[in-house]
Amino acid sequence: MSDEAAQADDPQTPEVDIKSTHVWKEWKHSAPLIGCRCGPTGRYVFASAMDSTIQRWDLDTDQHAVFGGHDSWLRAIGFSPDGKQTFTADYDGKMCFWETESESAKPTREMAAHDGWVRWLSVHPDGKLLATAGNDLLVKIWSTETTELLHTFPGHENHIYSTLFHPAGEWLLTGDLNGVVNQWEIASGKLVRSFDAKDLRHGVGGVRCLAVSPDGEQLACGGLHKASNALAGVQEPLVLIFDWESGEQLHTHEATEIDRGIARRVFYQADGTLVGASGGGAGGFLLFWKTEKTEFHKFKLPATLHDMDLHPNGLDIVTAHHDGHIRISRMAAKA
Amino acid sequence: MKGHYACNSSEHTMARRQFLGTLTAGAGTVAGLNALIRPAAAAQLVAKKKRILSIFLNGGLSQFESWDPKPGTLSGGPFRAIPTSVPGTHVCELLPQTAKQMHRISLIRSVNTASDDHNLSRYMIERGHAKSAITDYPHLGAVVTKGLDEGPSLLPGHIHVSSAAGARSSNSAYLGPKYASITVGTDGDLKNSQLPGGLTATIDDQRHAFRRQANERFLLRRRTAETDAYVQSYEQALQLMQQREIFDVTKEPESAAEKYGKFDLGRQCLLARRLLESDISFVQVSHSNYDTHAENFNYHIKLLGEFDQSFSALIDDLAERGMLESTLVIVMSEFGRSPDINGDYGREHWCKGFSIAMAGCGIQAGAVIGATNKDGTEVTDRQVDHNDLFHTYLQAVGLDPTAHFNIGGRPVPLADPTGQTIKELLS
Numbered sequence: 001m002s003d004e005a006a007q008a009d010d011p012q013t014p015e016v017d018i019k020s021t022h023v024w025k026e027w028k029h030s031a032p033l034i035g036c037r038c039g040p041t042g043r044y045v046f047a048s049a050m051d052s053t054i055q056r057w058d059l060d061t062d063q064h065a066v067f068g069g070h071d072s073w074l075r076a077i078g079f080s081p082d083g084k085q086t087f088t089a090d091y092d093g094k095m096c097f098w099e100t101e102s103e104s105a106k107p108t109r110e111m112a113a114h115d116g117w118v119r120w121l122s123v124h125p126d127g128k129l130l131a132t133a134g135n136d137l138l139v140k141i142w143s144t145e146t147t148e149l150l151h152t153f154p155g156h157e158n159h160i161y162s163t164l165f166h167p168a169g170e171w172l173l174t175g176d177l178n179g180v181v182n183q184w185e186i187a188s189g190k191l192v193r194s195f196d197a198k199d200l201r202h203g204v205g206g207v208r209c210l211a212v213s214p215d216g217e218q219l220a221c222g223g224l225h226k227a228s229n230a231l232a233g234v235q236e237p238l239v240l241i242f243d244w245e246s247g248e249q250l251h252t253h254e255a256t257e258i259d260r261g262i263a264r265r266v267f268y269q270a271d272g273t274l275v276g277a278s279g280g281g282a283g284g285f286l287l288f289w290k291t292e293k294t295e296f297h298k299f300k301l302p303a304t305l306h307d308m309d310l311h312p313n314g315l316d317i318v319t320a321h322h323d324g325h326i327r328i329s330r331m332a333a334k335a
Numbered sequence: 336m337k338g339h340y341a342c343n344s345s346e347h348t349m350a351r352r353q354f355l356g357t358l359t360a361g362a363g364t365v366a367g368l369n370a371l372i373r374p375a376a377a378a379q380l381v382a383k384k385k386r387i388l389s390i391f392l393n394g395g396l397s398q399f400e401s402w403d404p405k406p407g408t409l410s411g412g413p414f415r416a417i418p419t420s421v422p423g424t425h426v427c428e429l430l431p432q433t434a435k436q437m438h439r440i441s442l443i444r445s446v447n448t449a450s451d452d453h454n455l456s457r458y459m460i461e462r463g464h465a466k467s468a469i470t471d472y473p474h475l476g477a478v479v480t481k482g483l484d485e486g487p488s489l490l491p492g493h494i495h496v497s498s499a500a501g502a503r504s505s506n507s508a509y510l511g512p513k514y515a516s517i518t519v520g521t522d523g524d525l526k527n528s529q530l531p532g533g534l535t536a537t538i539d540d541q542r543h544a545f546r547r548q549a550n551e552r553f554l555l556r557r558r559t560a561e562t563d564a565y566v567q568s569y570e571q572a573l574q575l576m577q578q579r580e581i582f583d584v585t586k587e588p589e590s591a592a593e594k595y596g597k598f599d600l601g602r603q604c605l606l607a608r609r610l611l612e613s614d615i616s617f618v619q620v621s622h623s624n625y626d627t628h629a630e631n632f633n634y635h636i637k638l639l640g641e642f643d644q645s646f647s648a649l650i651d652d653l654a655e656r657g658m659l660e661s662t663l664v665i666v667m668s669e670f671g672r673s674p675d676i677n678g679d680y681g682r683e684h685w686c687k688g689f690s691i692a693m694a695g696c697g698i699q700a701g702a703v704i705g706a707t708n709k710d711g712t713e714v715t716d717r718q719v720d721h722n723d724l725f726h727t728y729l730q731a732v733g734l735d736p737t738a739h740f741n742i743g744g745r746p747v748p749l750a751d752p753t754g755q756t757i758k759e760l761l762s
Binding site: 031032050051052071072073091092117135159203204230231232233260279280281303304306322 | 394407409412413414415624626627628629630633634636637676677678679680681
């Protein structure tokens, strides 16, 4: 943890002030970090690394534990709503269940979930279901209680990059490399409709992340566009906003002066502000949009990032960085 | 460099008649053989002559994601290593079909060209020499085509297959335009190979008869090597027009198209096999773009998914047809990719330890030559460079890399004399 971060440790609960966003805590691992999630209790941050380990940090104590059990990279991490269970799935197609507070750091259950990469994992709002998807073009729904495979949804024609349970609990959304976002009815497995996110179809771009607004009226799909030299990473982050009711694209969110970046994750804040994380050659950025095309605020992080999550306190943003750091940025004035 | 035949000796007169006669009479012969060609017959026909198929993976194939995986290391990336048909030899999981053909393939895992520049390194890999301000060196295809040249040929000996047809290149340097590559596309449409509208075949025949008559008269007094090349280029162009079907991959059965893959590289490899069956000395196909400074892993999934299908189908097909014994297959790239993974999930250029695969034509099947260290950051065993590889390619097809071409009375070595054949690779 840096000196500055230490000073800001254990702050009082301040008001959200996006334009005062700053890094107040960071931890370092020896390998680049590629995924991160903050548990629902707000106490633990889990990060995955290029050395195939899972790193757990305790925000209360700064204690650190290493979870071993995967033999390949992974970016898919999720939690049960009470935060007691952690779910992970890797690029070998293996899924593991863990006790979040475990000291042994061994999985309680593990299973072969997919043929090849699992790219994303989502937990249903009621915590009973878990969705995984990846390079085998399949979407799978699992019971978190029994680990039983309940449903398999075929239909995507290219790698599935992202999954998200709609907050209403009735549907699952899945986005792929072709810019197709499918809406599945969970109970029947029926494909309800597809959103056409074709503006994200550039090289190996695709729908890298999904978010639904708190009022359920908008769907955000993140990725990249303007890929003038995709092989060199010359491309810009882009978020498409769809009207949930009509399925029509309403508008787009772009970033200013980021000529090498991808929207790796987006989420909505309670007031409807959309937060995006861009990683790439231009560095790591947090981007904040309301209804404007370009961001109303941009916060540059010290290094490029691969993933982002929102802390349950609604104030802190956790980011996983290529330089091996987990950084926690606070959307408020420094204490 | 002119070769004057002003002596009017009977030897040259005969040669001229044979020359013209062979070219004109040969058309039907080859066209007929091609029309009747069957795998077994093809094997008998082509087994006598050695040839090379080069598969150039443009931009710099990652050795980590292909021939030299390093699982469990920070440089290794996200993919597993999988066993192959050769016990103890593993390749990246992105090559599952190729893994089944490894008993027919050899790997060199210790190539170091000392150049991370695309153009300079490609020049070295394809021409066996470092680029020089003084001398331009010929492409491997030109050297092989000249080295294996058995006299006037009915088709060009040096063909590069591309997604789009083009013209003859200038990659033969001092060997002359006869050995420069001709680029053909995979859509079966040889550029400018159709008669212009309104010109009937009868009229065209009459035109050529008149041209030959004029040539005959001219050659009686003024024959040179250049006039021979001029005459041959016309006759070769006619053969290309008449044998257009050789270049048409749609003549292949649907099963072959499925096996090779219904994408550019699949069609290129299928066309390459047809050309090799038609006795072309050197065929090159290429696949792009492996220059993955960003998203290296996602791009290699896509690119090697195609390569794995097409390449494994090709190796299997050549072996089944008995052609692998006389065909040297090389999978080359200008360099490899860096052990370090950058913040774009990319890998940079890397010349200090990358891999090349070879098969057929006396190459010891299933061999692995050389090694890199645990993280792939340096060569630890049997380092070789572009000169050594060039010597080895020539030796494999029966050419002495230490021999010389006579270029205008000046001896020019086939390969850079500083190179050494990788003898343990040749069985």
